[in-house]
Amino acid sequence: MENAVLKEIQPMSLQNHPGINYENLFNYSTMQHDIVAHVLTLGFVAHAAGLVYFAFAQKDIHPRLRTATIMSCFIMAAAALNLFRQFSSWNDAFTWQGSAYVMEQTFSNGFRYFNWFITLPLLLTQPMFVFGIKGKSFMRNTLIFVTASAVMVLTGYIGQMYEVTNPFLYWLWFILGSIAYVPLLVVLYRVYFVDRQKVPAHIEKLVKGLFYFQVAAWTIYLFAYLMPALSFTPNGVVTRHLLYTIADISSKFIYGVWLSYIALKISAEKGY
Amino acid sequence: MENAVLKEIQPMSLQNHPGINYENLFNYSTMQHDIVAHVLTLGFVAHAAGLVYFAFAQKDIHPRLRTATIMSCFIMAAAALNLFRQFSSWNDAFTWQGSAYVMEQTFSNGFRYFNWFITLPLLLTQPMFVFGIKGKSFMRNTLIFVTASAVMVLTGYIGQMYEVTNPFLYWLWFILGSIAYVPLLVVLYRVYFVDRQKVPAHIEKLVKGLFYFQVAAWTIYLFAYLMPALSFTPNGVVTRHLLYTIADISSKFIYGVWLSYIALKISAEKGY
Amino acid sequence: MENAVLKEIQPMSLQNHPGINYENLFNYSTMQHDIVAHVLTLGFVAHAAGLVYFAFAQKDIHPRLRTATIMSCFIMAAAALNLFRQFSSWNDAFTWQGSAYVMEQTFSNGFRYFNWFITLPLLLTQPMFVFGIKGKSFMRNTLIFVTASAVMVLTGYIGQMYEVTNPFLYWLWFILGSIAYVPLLVVLYRVYFVDRQKVPAHIEKLVKGLFYFQVAAWTIYLFAYLMPALSFTPNGVVTRHLLYTIADISSKFIYGVWLSYIALKISAEKGY
Amino acid sequence: MENAVLKEIQPMSLQNHPGINYENLFNYSTMQHDIVAHVLTLGFVAHAAGLVYFAFAQKDIHPRLRTATIMSCFIMAAAALNLFRQFSSWNDAFTWQGSAYVMEQTFSNGFRYFNWFITLPLLLTQPMFVFGIKGKSFMRNTLIFVTASAVMVLTGYIGQMYEVTNPFLYWLWFILGSIAYVPLLVVLYRVYFVDRQKVPAHIEKLVKGLFYFQVAAWTIYLFAYLMPALSFTPNGVVTRHLLYTIADISSKFIYGVWLSYIALKISAEKGY
Amino acid sequence: MENAVLKEIQPMSLQNHPGINYENLFNYSTMQHDIVAHVLTLGFVAHAAGLVYFAFAQKDIHPRLRTATIMSCFIMAAAALNLFRQFSSWNDAFTWQGSAYVMEQTFSNGFRYFNWFITLPLLLTQPMFVFGIKGKSFMRNTLIFVTASAVMVLTGYIGQMYEVTNPFLYWLWFILGSIAYVPLLVVLYRVYFVDRQKVPAHIEKLVKGLFYFQVAAWTIYLFAYLMPALSFTPNGVVTRHLLYTIADISSKFIYGVWLSYIALKISAEKGY
Ligand SMILES: CC1=C(/C=C/C(C)=C/C=C/C(C)=C/C=O)C(C)(C)CCC1
Ligand SMILES: CC1=C(/C=C/C(C)=C/C=C/C(C)=C/C=O)C(C)(C)CCC1
Ligand SMILES: CC1=C(/C=C/C(C)=C/C=C/C(C)=C/C=O)C(C)(C)CCC1
Ligand SMILES: CC1=C(/C=C/C(C)=C/C=C/C(C)=C/C=O)C(C)(C)CCC1
Ligand SMILES: CC1=C(/C=C/C(C)=C/C=C/C(C)=C/C=O)C(C)(C)CCC1
Ligand code: NA
Ligand code: NA
Ligand code: NA
Ligand code: NA
Ligand code: NA
Ligand code: NA
């Protein structure tokens, strides 16, 4: 990724276009362009194959706990199709011009954010089905999850539209979104440690581990949002897409497998 | 969405082309163009993933009530494929010209209207399978549903073709369509409150809620139709597609989940 | 569809190209172009969603009667993929030139005809599985169905290739095809009214109705073939594709649902 | 297909390009171009729909005989995807230039040959599962099938690459491939008439018939290979693709249905 | 593949672009270009059809051993989608210019490497589910498999980016990757010969054979990596893609079938 010369910026005018992601401001070396193409493809492929996995894996799980795995099927399908679109956006936007990849159509990360409107409520309520949380607690937690995640995603979506053109709005919306993140995390903690039914000791460790893993995976998305502030360069773009994909595979696929595994253990406990 | 300057209108000639949707008359900023791309993608993805969900969820439902869920599978498949086409129409129509997205091929909302010919009769008869409405009532309601919805969709389809070129026809067909909407709503009310079998009190609340939700979701489509009258601007276009997608996800996916949930509760009541 | 001026015909040379469908001879207004795009998409979407429907619906049918529903799955898959190709042919052939849609690549209806080689024998034998026709009658009917439909489709395929260039061949092949249609209809009548096993009175009405419906739906295809003779205009083209799509959805999807419904009723009769 | 004038040959240089199929040397009339497009689409669609059919049909077959039907699923999937690619190769290669279809990218039949490496061993071993051939005979036959078919396909693949540029190599490889075809046919005969378990008399007739049908279907591929020698014209090309598609549908789909039917009969015999 | 003249190299500048695969430096004859297209298509098709196969085949396997087959479904899906992308990269990169295929967009092998991050850990842990390796051994082996394969793939991915521009880095990363390969092979040996439960003698031979087959298949990838060093020519490129595809089909599909077969035998042993 040595082609420092490539970092040269496109017509200033682009900087006046709200909605423009900073990906559109650079030319890319083959290496830079291709790494992004490779990671976006990995994201797409991993979730599509994940759908196949969860579709078959659910047979072995107690019907009462199967809901979480069916939700993983939904999430995998949504993520795979959306990441395919995200890849296509990249592939269509940049064209090889003999010495660099140059923007011809605009690229946008917004497909990703919009997709979170439907995946986040599912990812958040999913463990409640496994941990046997029902009735009022379920309702209250769901309400907070849906509201807080919608606010967080909407503010994030608006904020990232200003990452090139308006640093003030970019940060303002980020801070507002981060505030919405707090109740979400608090309720998530309650789900994992307070509201849930008792489970055998050796499963408890798995549950605890999953909480920390989920929070870590989710937090990576904040760094992806912040990449223009951290590194306004083509390599910063590459890093952003690496972060996004690591976060995607962790927060949806690995998380889903982990949760299914817990459901399977509880199933076994119940003699299924 | 500040680029007021972009609202500048294309060659007058387009205004003489019946069938042209008002989307084709504007140039769009990246932000405007991309929001539409994002929401259409969300619509597509949500229904495709919804198909996956309903395909697996139906196992847990009493065979007698399963019909409604199989219908949701059909509706999800139809909506997903159609919205993918709707997105492609948008994607193919507009090209980035360095400072704005400019029309090169025509965009059309008509895929959506045509799709309603098959989805509306299903969405309307669906609850009758859950509420145990059969025989003569079923036949009579179905007849009215099919007729009224076909008239409504056809008039709406014709009307929207004149949204740019002929305000008189645009409004005339709208009013005719709205008249057809009335018997449809009346029969829908009968299905939810008069014809249906008794259900336990706590489910009754769910049923009532669904009626109001369904009517609200459907009514959003009227506002989408009316957008050229409400805001003949690029931002009006963006609003239209937001409305369409909110209406889509509510009237098909959330509605379907809600109905399945009622079916599941009735199943449980029957000891399945 | 007022743009009479558009009906202006392309370079005469095209009129010398055997194989050219008359769709290729016109320019189209947006309205005309889009209606065709919408109906072809509806055809594609309806059959794809129909595949999903029949795939799930078959569970409830007595294994002995299920064959007909599995055949509907095959027919839906074949029709959906083929109509997608038919739509792509339309979409690729015409390009918006600022004031009309103009042919750049040739459009062809022939995908449709070729597809009939495989769908017709299935559509014709399908009811025999439901009506319990076996052994010699089954063999004899199948033989006539396969032969007559192959002749009919082949002659029709050849004939439509001359719809622009050679009226004599166009009509000759049509007449030959129509002659092959006669034995096909006769045997179809036998299947519905002579060969089949007795069924309860209330089902008999459903069976009778299906016969008339099937014959009506099939006959629409003749009018689609004849459209160049009936209206050699862009609006004639639009009408043709409306006819094709009404015929498609009636003769495959609605027909298949109706037949499954009869199978279901007979299943219930047999206590499944 | 009267456009004799079109048969005019492209730049001589192409004749020096080993690997070029003779399809690339001609211009095509609409009729010629479209027939090829139609038959390749039929091939694709028939096998994709065939996959749907075999996927559902296998339920009714005795588990011990089901292997053959699962193999048909594999073969259908492989053929459908490959024929879609084969169609795309045709579609991308030729462009309408106002009076003829002219080559712009090269077309290749080689996708087809390569696909045979995986489909042939399956098609050949398939009947052994139905006829209950096991142990040593199974092993020995499989070994010969795999080896002979690999040699045959490889020599054929190489040979067809020289159909335009080097008649000597074209014929040499054809003869070598034909030699490999002999042991393959001998072993196939053994499978059908020598090695197999006894089956009831009325099934025996079905088995015999299948053998002749299979050999006939396979032999069509030789004529497709030989088309450049038989007719070095655009109409020869059309004939080739008709032959290929007839061979495809016969040797894979109809053959698979026939074999499944035999398996079903044997299942019934065993009281399943 | 005689067109030695074609080997002429593109603008030197390309040689300074890190990330460029050596595929981008050549023009290709039709034969060369097409063989690569054919083999990449075969790879895609074989794994897609393989998914269909494993999806149905798993029914016959003891639930406890089925995990390995579900993993094969995941691996097939991931490989098929990824190889389709790999083919598209080839197809988009090179365009026929009348006498040769010339690069217009860059081609990259990196999709392949990235995909290994998810397929390798699965391919390596898969046999442990069949051989009944659990608890501590399972954990320790998995840890080494995941770590060693991630290091190996990452170093290989980086190394191949320098195959054109920097021989030193190309070899350095290769050697580092090869070092990581060692523990991986050692643990694989343990899985096959030390850690696993006893199996009947005739199965033991199958297990042993699989080990050698797997190691051989995997090692082919090293030669594909080394092709620029072994033959810096268009024919070297062709050879590379032949090697890749042989390795793909062997290490995933044939390996998966073989493993399933062992699982089936063990199932039978357990009376399933
Ligand atoms: C706090 C915060 C953010 C957090 C985003 C998160 C936590 C996203 C998680 C996404 C997941 C889990 C997706 C799975 O499909 C934003 C929107 C980046 C910016 C605004 C502030
Ligand atoms: C009254 C009326 C309309 C109502 C449309 C509605 C109510 C559409 C509902 C669509 C749904 C539920 C689709 C799901 O797939 C039109 C046609 C806009 C215009 C004419 C007057
Ligand atoms: C008599 C006749 C025709 C009849 C066609 C019919 C009856 C087609 C039915 C098609 C169906 C049912 C397709 C379903 O996939 C042609 C060929 C138009 C022209 C020649 C004379
Ligand atoms: C003898 C011979 C041939 C025979 C090919 C055959 C018999 C192909 C069968 C293909 C099938 C059944 C495909 C199904 O997917 C070639 C290669 C044309 C040329 C070399 C000589
Ligand atoms: C040792 C070594 C390599 C080995 C690669 C292998 C062994 C790949 C196996 C891939 C498989 C099995 C893929 C299946 O999807 C590299 C990375 C080429 C280069 C660095 C040194
Ligand atoms: Na590109
Ligand atoms: Na996402
Ligand atoms: Na565009
Ligand atoms: Na819709
Ligand atoms: Na077009
Ligand atoms: Na059809």
Ligand code: NA
């Ligand atoms: Na073309």
Ligand code: NA
């Ligand atoms: Na083939």
Ligand code: NA
């Ligand atoms: Na190309």
Ligand code: NA
């Ligand atoms: Na791979």
